[in-house]
Amino acid sequence: MGSTFAEKALARAAGLSSVVAGQVVDAKPDVALSHDNTAPIARIFRAIGLEKVAIPDRMCVTLDHAVPPPTPKHAQNHVEVRAFVKEQGIQNFFEVGRGICHQVLSEEALVLPGQLILGADSHTTHYGWLGAFGAGVGRTEMAAIWATGELWLRIPESMKVVVTGRLGRGVTAKDLCLHLIGLLGADGGLYQSIEFHGPAIATLPLHERMVIPNMMAEFGAKNAYLPPDEAVFNYLAERRERRAPLAVSDWQSAVSSQRAVIQEMALYPDHDARYASTHIFNADNIELKIACPHTVDNVRPLREVAGTSIQQAFLGTCTNGRLEDLAAAAEIVQGKRVAAGTRLLVIPASAEVYLDALKAGYVQTLLEAGAVFGTPGCGPCMGVHMGVPGSGEACISTANRNFKGRMGQPDAEIYLASPAVVAASAVKGVIADPREIE
Amino acid sequence: MTRRKQRGGWQGDKVSVSQSEIKNLQSKIVGRVWKYGDGVNTDVIFPGKYTYSVKEPDEIAAHALEDLDPKFATAARPGDVIVAGRNWGNGSSREQAVTALKYKGIAAVVAKSFARIYFRNGINQGLLLITCPEAVEAARSGDAIEIDLNNNVIRLTGREYPFPPLSPTALGIINAGGLVAHIRKKLGLAGTEVIATGSGD
Ligand code: SF4
Numbered sequence: 001m002g003s004t005f006a007e008k009a010l011a012r013a014a015g016l017s018s019v020v021a022g023q024v025v026d027a028k029p030d031v032a033l034s035h036d037n038t039a040p041i042a043r044i045f046r047a048i049g050l051e052k053v054a055i056p057d058r059m060c061v062t063l064d065h066a067v068p069p070p071t072p073k074h075a076q077n078h079v080e081v082r083a084f085v086k087e088q089g090i091q092n093f094f095e096v097g098r099g100i101c102h103q104v105l106s107e108e109a110l111v112l113p114g115q116l117i118l119g120a121d122s123h124t125t126h127y128g129w130l131g132a133f134g135a136g137v138g139r140t141e142m143a144a145i146w147a148t149g150e151l152w153l154r155i156p157e158s159m160k161v162v163v164t165g166r167l168g169r170g171v172t173a174k175d176l177c178l179h180l181i182g183l184l185g186a187d188g189g190l191y192q193s194i195e196f197h198g199p200a201i202a203t204l205p206l207h208e209r210m211v212i213p214n215m216m217a218e219f220g221a222k223n224a225y226l227p228p229d230e231a232v233f234n235y236l237a238e239r240r241e242r243r244a245p246l247a248v249s250d251w252q253s254a255v256s257s258q259r260a261v262i263q264e265m266a267l268y269p270d271h272d273a274r275y276a277s278t279h280i281f282n283a284d285n286i287e288l289k290i291a292c293p294h295t296v297d298n299v300r301p302l303r304e305v306a307g308t309s310i311q312q313a314f315l316g317t318c319t320n321g322r323l324e325d326l327a328a329a330a331e332i333v334q335g336k337r338v339a340a341g342t343r344l345l346v347i348p349a350s351a352e353v354y355l356d357a358l359k360a361g362y363v364q365t366l367l368e369a370g371a372v373f374g375t376p377g378c379g380p381c382m383g384v385h386m387g388v389p390g391s392g393e394a395c396i397s398t399a400n401r402n403f404k405g406r407m408g409q410p411d412a413e414i415y416l417a418s419p420a421v422v423a424a425s426a427v428k429g430v431i432a433d434p435r436e437i438e
Numbered sequence: 439m440t441r442r443k444q445r446g447g448w449q450g451d452k453v454s455v456s457q458s459e460i461k462n463l464q465s466k467i468v469g470r471v472w473k474y475g476d477g478v479n480t481d482v483i484f485p486g487k488y489t490y491s492v493k494e495p496d497e498i499a500a501h502a503l504e505d506l507d508p509k510f511a512t513a514a515r516p517g518d519v520i521v522a523g524r525n526w527g528n529g530s531s532r533e534q535a536v537t538a539l540k541y542k543g544i545a546a547v548v549a550k551s552f553a554r555i556y557f558r559n560g561i562n563q564g565l566l567l568i569t570c571p572e573a574v575e576a577a578r579s580g581d582a583i584e585i586d587l588n589n590n591v592i593r594l595t596g597r598e599y600p601f602p603p604l605s606p607t608a609l610g611i612i613n614a615g616g617l618v619a620h621i622r623k624k625l626g627l628a629g630t631e632v633i634a635t636g637s638g639d
Contacts, residue, residue, distance in 0.1 A: 022602035026607045048618060137558075138555075141558070141617065147621050148621060190551075190553065190554065191551065191557075
């Protein structure tokens with residue numbers, strides 16, 4: 001009997017030769033992520049009775065959830081986080097404005113294929129895009145990881161999702177995810193490791209692959225996995241070389257040495273691995289989708305909700321705030337204006353995305369169309385600040401969650417869609433199909 | 439309260455749970471079955487309306503399973519075992535859905551599957567949770583059940599149902615009475631005063 005990705009990755013993290021679904025192991029995460037919640041976790045950590053964390057080198061801390069701080073209380077929280085980071089000697093600390101944790105750790109190549117990353121953030125599933133095992137944990141658990149360098153994990157059963165064919169014009173990974181969640185429900189992948197396979201996945205560009213495991217948190221998944229390939233190895237190798245150069249004079253050979261090491265770490269499931277279930281989809285048949293209020297599995301085809309009036313369009317978040325997402329939006333709004341009575345909010349997922357979008361002219365195009373830009377970070381995604389909707393308003397967003405009150409106002413409606421749909425809706429003032437814009 | 443001097447920190451990577459520690463947890467649990475179905479959510483295990491008003495262990499226990507089985511809280515005896523279907527504990531992350539059963543003296547929950555957060559809360563709060571679909575199929579309310587933790591087997595109606603072994607860590611956490619206590623013990627801080635936890639919110 002072969003092993004699934006989850007069985008291989010967690011066996012490695014637990015230092016065991018093999019494990020099976022259902023077994024509980026003590027796993028040592030390669031990376032332990034926390035963000036603005038680092039200060040409350042630090043208080044639990046101190047309650048354990050320790051002074052120094054066991055794993056400063058494996059910790060990554062970002063300030064991203066409320067940046068720049070909207071209130072003195074938020075600012076004070078950041079002060080505490082910085083003090084803790086300094087006191088503990090944590091090198092991988094990312095300041096206000098650097099970007100959203102999952103985007104930043106990807107850009108910095110801090111997580112590699114086959115590694116285990118545990119984060120005090122439910123969307124830590126994100127790192128499946130590069131073939132890593134990413135799972136969210138609670139705050140007490142993160143304090144325990146800091147104290148001991150390990151955490152108990154149950155090996156999840158695996159679901160195999162095979163996507164054949166190819167996504168049609170204007171159809172994105174976001175639509176694919178909404179299709180799956182709409183079909184099987186918000187608990188369709190409960191507790192499981194969701195493996196994505198098939199030609200429609202292998203041909204996706206990297207920025208699209210990043211969407212899939214991120215969205216799987218809304219499917220109940222523990223983690224998700226896409227088989228890493230050359231494109232992933234190259235992305236990580238170049239970025240790793242830039243961040244921590246090898247002592248090799250020429251760039252090309254340094255990058256290929258980096259790539260060799262990274263590729264060596266990649267894990268793939270065995271052909272005879274045991275899956276709890278297998279689902280096969282044909283990408284050709286997937287339409288543009290919208291998640292309607294107030295659950296992510298309340299999914300309908302775009303054509304059924306087109307024409308619904310919106311007051312805010314939000315382009316950003318760890319799900320869909322990347323350069324290519326801004327490019328897709330810029331292409332739609334080029335030479336047009338955001339509709340009267342509607343605002344288009346753009347928050348790049350990171351400083352790098354922001355700068356690249358500026359150089360490529362997307363920022364100018366979006367500003368000329370009437371968009372408003374915010375500081376890289378989570379922005380209004382979880383309702384703290386920087387563009388929360390008002391009572392009775394409707395917001396179409398590229399985020400991953402549309403729970404009642406998620407954006408701060410329980411009496412607001414949140415629709416989830418791909419970046420192009422959000423941009424088209426901003427221009428029309430109603431939910432609109434980007435393929436029908438000129 | 440006087441604070442005892444804390445012993446030094448890190449005790450090394452490998453901490454195994456000795457057989458005698460497992461015995462502390464009761465290597466054999468013998469009780470009666472309370473059988474429930476699929477998809478039991480945290481709201482019926484411990485109603486949300488009490489989350490901020492009911493704080494004492496006895497009071498929390500008194501509301502256990504209130505909206506699912508009103509006679510449970512008065513009739514359940516320490517050592518009894520809940521046996522349930524799929525996705526036990528789905529919904530809220532509220533930890534009282536675990537502690538209500540623990541305070542009631544429930545020795546274990548055996549289910550076909552657990553909701554992810556409930557499962558982690560269960561172990562981290564010191565409640566024994568066992569996944570064993572075959573035993574669930576066989577069990578009826580009122581049956582005598584025996585859970586043998588040394589051999590990872592459930593004995594029920596004259597048959598044996600094996601379940602996947604719990605790691606020494608999971609057993610150690612349950613035995614210590616929860617994750618924070620376990621970590622303190624592991625690091626040699628057991629017996630010292632627990633510094634008040636800030637709002638973990
Ligand atoms: S952008 Fe939203 S979903 Fe992503 S990490 Fe921030 S708050 Fe969470």
